[in-house]
Amino acid sequence: MDDGVHEEPYNVGTLGIGDGIGRVLRNGTAIRLYSKNMNQPEKPTMVNDLIKSRDRVADHGEVFTPDWVVEDMLNLVKDESERIDSRFLEPACGAGNFLAPILQRKLSSATRKYQGREFDIECYSLLGLMCCYGIELLEDNVIECRSRLHSLFVSQLGLDSDSPTALAARAVLDTNIVHGDALSMKLANGQPIEFAEWGYVGKGRFQRRDFRFDVLVQASDFSAEGSLFAELGKQDVFVPIRSYPAMTIVEIGTSSVC
Numbered sequence: 001m002d003d004g005v006h007e008e009p010y011n012v013g014t015l016g017i018g019d020g021i022g023r024v025l026r027n028g029t030a031i032r033l034y035s036k037n038m039n040q041p042e043k044p045t046m047v048n049d050l051i052k053s054r055d056r057v058a059d060h061g062e063v064f065t066p067d068w069v070v071e072d073m074l075n076l077v078k079d080e081s082e083r084i085d086s087r088f089l090e091p092a093c094g095a096g097n098f099l100a101p102i103l104q105r106k107l108s109s110a111t112r113k114y115q116g117r118e119f120d121i122e123c124y125s126l127l128g129l130m131c132c133y134g135i136e137l138l139e140d141n142v143i144e145c146r147s148r149l150h151s152l153f154v155s156q157l158g159l160d161s162d163s164p165t166a167l168a169a170r171a172v173l174d175t176n177i178v179h180g181d182a183l184s185m186k187l188a189n190g191q192p193i194e195f196a197e198w199g200y201v202g203k204g205r206f207q208r209r210d211f212r213f214d215v216l217v218q219a220s221d222f223s224a225e226g227s228l229f230a231e232l233g234k235q236d237v238f239v240p241i242r243s244y245p246a247m248t249i250v251e252i253g254t255s256s257v258c
């Protein structure tokens with residue numbers, strides 16, 4: 001029976017993501033070996049879009065995920081990926097190949113849901129951005145990821161780059177896209193990685209509480225079913241290291257706490 005998978009004899013590498021296995025051909029094209037329940041890519045992905053250099057592949061495993069794989073994976077969690085306040089962490093985010101389409105989905109949801117209410121669209125779009133997190137080892141990727149998400153945000157909302165919401169988005173990205181090591185859970189400067197939990201409290205005001213990443217990871221183990229600590233309430237295990245008074249968009253954009 002033809003299961004829709006076609007072997008290619010000239011492959012020089014494999015892009016393995018669940019069902020969406022693909023092969024890198026000698027001519028520099030990445031093709032997809034697809035199964036019947038997944039969409040075919042509209043056009044082949046070029047290898048140059050997926051790697052920056054052989055050294056970086058060897059040293060850091062830097063092979064970016066093609067758009068079509070990302071879209072298929074996000075469609076597996078479609079409702080969550082479109083929910084404005086669902087939180088996503090891409091732990092080795094590279095240039096944000098997952099975060100950018102996640103942000104795009106959240107922005108589209110905010111625009112659709114608050115159609116004709118510009119202020120609400122800006123606030124809820126900013127909340128969507130606040131729910132996107134990344135960790136990346138290489139500084140140039142960190143800069144590229146932040147800048148890519150910022151460009152997407154301002155262009156989608158039609159903002160001037162020096163508008164209060166654009167400045168707040170910049171501060172949020174500087175906070176949420178972290179230059180560090182997802183395995184040691186430390187920043188490039190050796191300090192523990194911290195993440196800000198943002199929330200919208202209405203009338204253009206946002207709250208923020210900071211948590212240590214290693215504590216969050218441990219806490220999720222503690223609250224796993226059957227663990228000794230499963231009976232503890234969330235307030236016992238998720239203890240912030242810092243809390244801030246509610247902030248306006250202008251205050252977020254100009255604050256030095258980010």
Ligand SMILES: C[S@@+](CC[C@H](N)C(=O)[O-])C[C@H]1O[C@@H](n2cnc3c(N)ncnc32)[C@H](O)[C@@H]1O
Pocket residue numbers: 060061062063064065090091092093094095096097098135136137138141180181182183184
């Ligand atoms: C395979 S690429 C994937 C990038 C992106 N997630 C994607 O799907 O396109 C892996 C990325 O992880 C980064 N990386 C490798 N080890 C890491 C670590 N311990 N912590 C954070 N980032 C890491 C690399 O610098 C590279 O940008």
